[in-house]
Amino acid sequence: MKAIRDTLQLFMREIRISLRMPIWIIISIIQPIIWLLLFSQLFRVVGSLGTFPGGSYLGFLAPGLAIMSSLFSSAYGGMGLLRDIERGFVDRLLATPASRGALIGARVLHAAVTVMFQAAVILVISFVLGVRPGSWVLGTLIVLLSAGLLGGAFGAASNGLALLAGRYEILMALMNFTILPLTFLSTMIMARPLMPGWMQAVTRFNPVDWAVSAARDGFDGTASGTLALHFLLLLAFMAVCWLLAARAFGRYRARN
Amino acid sequence: MNAIEVQDLRKTYRNGVEALRGVSFAVEEGEIFGLLGPNGAGKSTAVRILCTLSAPTSGRARVAGVDVLEDPDEVRRRIGYVAQESSVDIQATGRENLALQGHLQDLSGPGLRGRVDELLERFDLADAADRMVETYSGGMKRRLDVAMGLIHRPRLLFLDEPTTGLDPESRAVMWREVRDLAQEGGVSVLLTTHYLEEADRLSRHLAIVDQGRIVARGTPDQLKSELHGDRITVELAEGADVERAARCLADLPGGSEIVTEERTLHVQVTNGARAVPAVVAALEDAGVRIAQVALARPSLDDVYLRATGHSFETADAAGEGEG
């Protein structure tokens, strides 16, 4: 089908661009090492409170940081779209019979695949640091899938906002403004029982926390009914973000 | 059947700018048609509407036999579009640019690979085919732009200011390519330009656009021959009275039309060599001081001047300022 073929072609282009930036790959690998070391040192005291499933704080942190990298790298995905608009790539595409949905589709797919790669790097490094997942194969898969879903969702949202805002500065400000609250209103680096009550309540409505919880449940091998729920919620969230991006792209096309 | 038929096309942008105020023209099969106009005249707007990138406010356009609003995807399959700003992907190689363009136009496999090689060869990019486009010169990027527009062998190609910003050598190469396309390939070309010389040399028919309207239309020769005779351009000295100068030239024998612009008078005469002394004498008698006098055969510049009442250069500079 043409829509799928076009999406794959545009996705391959994004992948080629990423792979041609060795510095990007190197940073993707070094960054999680720094995060793991930094966070585990900074929150050493937290770890000694001993409320962490799986025992060690580092083991608690690993799936959380996999989601953190997913969030941080996908949230700025819209920058690439603004660049493509500026350079006339998007207009050239629109003057071909290419599927109108392929551009956003390829960018969502690229965001998802990129963050899955970064999550995998984090898992490998945490393994080197002595972390052992409760469930090897399934756990790894679940962490990657959670990261991918959240990355796809934020990639879509970022592209949609980029189209609505139309400017790098506004997109940057919007994303900087949302990322940290979403991070701290989740169990990414802090166990739920250690949070104030109201925060615990708020986390339930935070897509980042859905991803963190799903990833951690899978990683610890304690998967239960909530895992399926979190996946469903993440899927729905991604669908909404994707729809937002597709509509924003429709608006962009109609504006000219 | 005509390659393009445009009827009373109008476009008002959301910010209220009336970019097109009722434009009609037709492009014949296999010809190079020039849309000539200064910056801001509405050329790109017209091209973007014909290439389905922008919707007209009103009016109709048939492109390659298909109505742009009724079946835009079919139009997109039949045309090649080369935008005013180079839109090659600089983070890819020339070959990758062409291949992606081909895939989006539903080509694939050995057929596409062959076509890519053929275009790389033809546009003298074979040696640079696997280099990042970032490293290409301006002329190379522009040739790649055109090659990408041709990947699916369209019968109609849109070139929006293909030579703006190119050095003279690259411009000559581009002119040759465009001519070959039409003459040997039988491709119809709609070319916009703000170079009078380019429109004059390349196009079989041309339309002069000014402020969203077509102010003159025909072959370059027809347009020029409408202005029989020569043109005398008189630049008056600082502080001279232009109105008075125009009045005293009005009843010059053999003079037909006078257009004034700041300190400059453009006088249309049947025989320039004979009229120059008379013009100079008349002005001196009236006490109007002259800075400079020039005599020229009619050019498209004069066609433009006659149609709009201002010179092309002035309009171009003004359009540049606002755009």
Ligand SMILES: Nc1ncnc2c1ncn2[C@@H]1O[C@H](COP(=O)(O)OP(=O)(O)O)[C@@H](O)[C@H]1O
């Ligand atoms: N997207 C747009 N939104 C608003 N005004 C525009 C837009 N594009 C062009 N214009 C305005 O429309 C007029 C015609 O522009 P354009 O078609 O680009 O002229 P040309 O290509 O002949 O230089 C100019 O005044 C320009 O500023």
Ligand SMILES: [Mg+2]
């Ligand atoms: Mg233009």
